[in-house]
Amino acid sequence: MLPPRFRRLLLSRAPIMRGHLIDGDGRCIHYHGPFDVVGNKCATCNEWWACHRCHEEIANHPFGKMLIDAPSSLQCGHCGELMAYGVQKCPRCGHNFNPGCSLHTPLYYEMPS
Numbered sequence: 001m002l003p004p005r006f007r008r009l010l011l012s013r014a015p016i017m018r019g020h021l022i023d024g025d026g027r028c029i030h031y032h033g034p035f036d037v038v039g040n041k042c043a044t045c046n047e048w049w050a051c052h053r054c055h056e057e058i059a060n061h062p063f064g065k066m067l068i069d070a071p072s073s074l075q076c077g078h079c080g081e082l083m084a085y086g087v088q089k090c091p092r093c094g095h096n097f098n099p100g101c102s103l104h105t106p107l108y109y110e111m112p113s
Contacts, residue, residue, distance in 0.1 A: 015039075017077060018047055019054030026077020028054050035098035037077035040108045041066055048075050052107045068109045085109060 017039040020029040025037045028050035039048040042055060044064030049055040055063050066073040072082040081092035085105075089096045105111070 015048045015075060015080070015082075017050055017075060018058065019050030020057070021050055026050050026075070030054065031098070033098060035096050036101075037095055038097050038101060039075035039077055041070075041073050041075070050077070052104065063107065065108060065110045068105075068112060073109070 017026045019026075021027065022029055022032055026039050027033075027036050030051050030053045039050055040052070040063075041048055042059070042064045043066050044061050045059060047059075049059075049063075052063050066085075068085055071084050073085055074083045074087070075081070076083070076090040076093060076095060078095040079090060079093035081090050083091060087097070088099065
């Protein structure tokens with residue numbers, strides 16, 4: 001298997017994840033456990049971020065929340081697959097995601113009324 005830095009180069013369709021990244025799977029200085037590989041899209045700048053804290057420290061605007069039913073609001077940091085909210089693992093590469101990420105749903109998504 002290729003090292004993460006080369007794997008990302010091969011996935012030219014994968015958007016670039018922003019933040020204070022510490023590895024090629026999208027882990028950042030704030031969340032860097034084995035399952036912390038999900039990037040979130042900001043509706044304001046349309047960029048992918050490793051976490052809300054990275055966005056807060058780098059961007060010059062509040063994190064724009066996505067609609068909860070948006071088809072491509074999550075990015076797998078391991079393979080670059082784009083997916084919708086609610087998945088527990090990547091449908092492409094099978095990498096498991098941190099179940100604790102669901103606690104941050106209100107930070108990233110507009111909740112239905």
